[in-house]
Amino acid sequence: MRTGDPLHVRLLRLLRDEGAVSRAELGDRLQMPRPRLVAEVERLVGLGYVAEAGLAASRGGRRSTLVELNPRLRFAAVDLGASSIDVEVVNGRLEPVAAYAEPADIRSGPKVTLQRVNELLHKARADGAYERLDAVGVGVPGPVSFRDGVPVSPPIMPGWDRFPVRELLTREHGCPSVVDNDVNIMAIGERHGGVAHSVDDFLFVKIGTGIGCGIYLNGEVYRGTDGCAGDIGHIQVDPNGPMCSCGNLGCLEAVFSGAALAREATAVARTEASPALAERLAARGAVTALDVAQAATEGDVTCIRLIRDGGRRVGGVLAGLVSFTNPSMIVIGGGLAQLGHILLAEIRSVVYRRSLPLATGNLPVVLSELGPRAGVAGAAVLASELAFGEAA
Amino acid sequence: MRTGDPLHVRLLRLLRDEGAVSRAELGDRLQMPRPRLVAEVERLVGLGYVAEAGLAASRGGRRSTLVELNPRLRFAAVDLGASSIDVEVVNGRLEPVAAYAEPADIRSGPKVTLQRVNELLHKARADGAYERLDAVGVGVPGPVSFRDGVPVSPPIMPGWDRFPVRELLTREHGCPSVVDNDVNIMAIGERHGGVAHSVDDFLFVKIGTGIGCGIYLNGEVYRGTDGCAGDIGHIQVDPNGPMCSCGNLGCLEAVFSGAALAREATAVARTEASPALAERLAARGAVTALDVAQAATEGDVTCIRLIRDGGRRVGGVLAGLVSFTNPSMIVIGGGLAQLGHILLAEIRSVVYRRSLPLATGNLPVVLSELGPRAGVAGAAVLASELAFGEAA
Known part of the structure; x- marks a missing residue:
């Protein structure tokens, strides 16, 4: 407070x-x-x-x-991922009274996606979850102009550039709404009800399909001049690395992310290096990052190496960011946080070895506590803050 | 304001x-x-x-x-470098009324160094520059606990760890004083009276004997949890690079800084690659970063390459920091800013090519306007802010 x-x-x-x-x-x-x-x-x-x-x-x-x-207060919290929609309706204490999660493709564009969000919210109302909403909070997987409530040049969201997301939701639900980047809302969620509770300066690193970072400084989310602060997925980690979707070579997320790991695991599954992955590929025709995680916990050395290599890359970038921002905590979240303690141990090892000792003397590097719910939890907090601010 | x-x-x-x-x-x-x-x-x-x-x-x-x-108001501004002391006494409008600059070795320890600062200030009083001081602002070349007014584990300042700099100056001059990191005061100076005038979010990159970064976010200097934010000199740029003073391999400042450039230039001067450097080495027994700058402006291709290689390294680190913080401006200062436009052009080229386009769409990368005076100028601003805050 x-x-x-x-x-x-x-x-x-x-x-x-x-x-x-x-x-x-x-x-x-x-x-x-x-x-x-x-x-x-x-x-x-x-x-x-x-x-x-x-x-x-x-x-x-x-x-x-x-x-x-007032027990009647209701906020809507929406977390739009690259391939998912999560919607919750929460009461004033931010306890869920309705929740929906389904696969969706953000590339189907803003009209189709927001139409589905509205349908889910109307369904919640029909089911008695609320009479009227007091505010809506939304996270999207790309840079956002927080002031204008619109995505700005989001790389993986064709058709969303400057689309009036906030305006559309406000009109549809007759209440104020707020739009933010997906990693920012995860950081907000984790600070309100997770492992970063009341920590004022921390980095929330999301490792999922892509990689991004939510930045808390002095108790506030830092969004940067254009709303794209925290875009660490395109920091170069290997000048000779694979081509990234952004056109540069060897970006962090081209080298290690959900997509990169699945690609590498598929290549490995076609060799004799990992019986566990080969078996999964034969059974299902594809392998995912989750397969790597499972095979690693079963002791598959190739999968353990894949995860450790990735952790080393992420750790190298984070070591630089720790020297740069001197935070109080680093939280690792997103889908690949499922890779768990093998990943975490490698990240920690690199950060502690490579950053200034003063900055790492008391620096916990921990897994997200809220896991997949971090995004909606943060969107709910943002919505409540917006509504409270309007009670002037 | x-x-x-x-x-x-x-x-x-x-x-x-x-x-x-x-x-x-x-x-x-x-x-x-x-x-x-x-x-x-x-x-x-x-x-x-x-x-x-x-x-x-x-x-x-x-x-x-x-x-x-009040025309009687006086602030003392002190910029302690690795090898220099700069002291100014300024009036309320921050105009210098006395100025001293001399070589000094920060490794001679806090007692000797601050003794000399006090002597210079007493000399200024004897010369009629002031009757009494209203505040003292000091910058030191290492991490500082801003709250406690003491250096904290400063790597190149033996004997200074937790030395009560603020307390000593306050007692000696009978006025409040404030201690900060040297790069932070340069950033403060540049924002008050230089090229970053009233820019709220920018990075001030000092490339001198070492490399550091002052961070302005939302109109305030960001100092981090332990006061060591901005320590970018130890970000790894080449895992196979030379050993750094910190014990790691290939840190930015081990690869490109005043010290690294002088070392590399000396090696080059002993070969036939650069007649200009060989001539200077023969004449004076050593070559410095400044020699490289001069030879480059005379067209020496090896020196131009040395500067461009360095610019590429710095640019690579800054590209990552631009993606991370999405600032409005980058200011390049410190002794090696004398390398001028060859350096600047290379840094710009890498930053513009490697950062997210949204973050670089309107991102000036410019040289410091205050040059070697940035530090004292910022120390004077800090001192005045401290005094004004006390006028409660």
Whole structure:
């Protein structure tokens, strides 16, 4: 909680994160004189954000009334991936009251994709998950102008450039909405309810189909001048490496990512180096990053080597970023976080060896706690912050 | 000027940066009701920060009085390099009223070095540059705990670890003082009075004896969790490169920096590859980075290649940092900025080719405007900010 924020935002956040609180405790916690607090609570009750919730346990004198967020509050949280849609409707405390996850191709364009998002949300309403939404938060897999609420030149999202995502959702659902990059919302989720809880300076590294990084500095997401900060997938790690989708050679995500690992594993499966992968290829006609993870846990040395090679590449890039930003924590998430402790051990080893000792003296490198839910969790936080800010 | 800062700080900054201003204009500029402004000015006059400066030109009605910073205000600005001491005493408008520059070895330790700083400042007082100092700002060539005012594990500063620099200067000069990393103060100087004037998000890359980076994000210097953010000199650029002073192989500053370039140029001078360098070696027994710069401007192809190779290395690291932070500008400073446009052209070429197009669409990569004065200029700004903050 930043004390620079207005009182009503701090109050609503406290009720969101801690549930019902007595007026007396609210006054203590927000260091607010009683009359001003009472007036503010009344105002927020009038606006429909806050409700009475019975009497608190006695503190000796007159029993104080509990207040909580209005049980009717609802936020929609949407996480659009390269090949998936995740939608949740959550209450004021950010607890899911409806959740949908399905495969989808972001390349089918904004109209088809957002149409499906709207259908899922209307279905949630028909199922009784909400009467009306108070805000919608959306993450998309590409750079976003946070101010304008539009994707900006997103490489893997044909047809989405400058598409008015925010405007369309706001019109459809009659509430404010907010659009951000998918890695940023994962970082926001992890900071609110995951392993980075209340850590002010950390990097959230997503290793999935592509690779990206959410950056928390001084307790705020840092998005950069054009909204594309954190695009570490195209840092060159091998000048003689494979051609990347961006046209350069040896980018991190051309060398190690879900797509790169599946490609390399398929090549390996055709040789005699990995019986485990060869078996999977024969059985299903393809191998994926997940196959590599499973074969590695079964002790397949080639798969262990593939993961360690990748970890070394990621670690090399992160070592530079640690020297550059001197963060308090690194969180590894995204689909390839399933590669687990073999990957993590290799990343740690390179980061600890190659960064300035002062910067790594007390630097945890850990796996995401929220896993695949990090994105929707963060989108829900963003939506709630937007709604709270509007309660002016 | 950030509007979140208290009125008195905004007022003092305006007088620092623009000189004498009428009360009427001050009220307009700070969007402050006249009575409150008049009271605030009176208070600052009483505290000795502000003084009357005659009548303003008529705006039609009664002529408004001009106010300015008290002409007696003095700040000391100190830039400690690996091999130099720069000291300036400046007035409230940050104009130098005394300046000293001399060679010094930071490895002689904090007592000897700060003793010399104090001698120079006492000499300035004896020469009439000031009666008393209002604040001292100091930059040192290593990581600093900004909060504690002490260097922290600085690699090239034996004996300085946790030495109470701030406390010693405060006691000696009877005024508040502030200690920061040398690259940070260069960035602060360049933002206040140089090419990055009022740019909120930029990287200041110092290429000198070592290599470091000052980071401005959202209009503030970003110092990292332990004060060592921006330490890009130890990012690995060549796993088979030369051993660095930090013990790792192929760090950027082991491959290209003042020290590395002088070493490489000396080796070249002993061959027949560069007549220009061979001649300088014969004449003076050693060659420096500056010799390489001069020979390059005379057309020596080997020297041009040395500079271009270095630029390519620096550019490769910066390309990654541009993808990561998406800044609005990159400023190149430090001693090797003297290598000038050959260096700059190579850095630009790599950054523009290798970073995300969205991040480089409008990204100037420019040379420092303040050159060797960037450090003291920034130390003076820091000192003034400290003093203004104390005028509470």
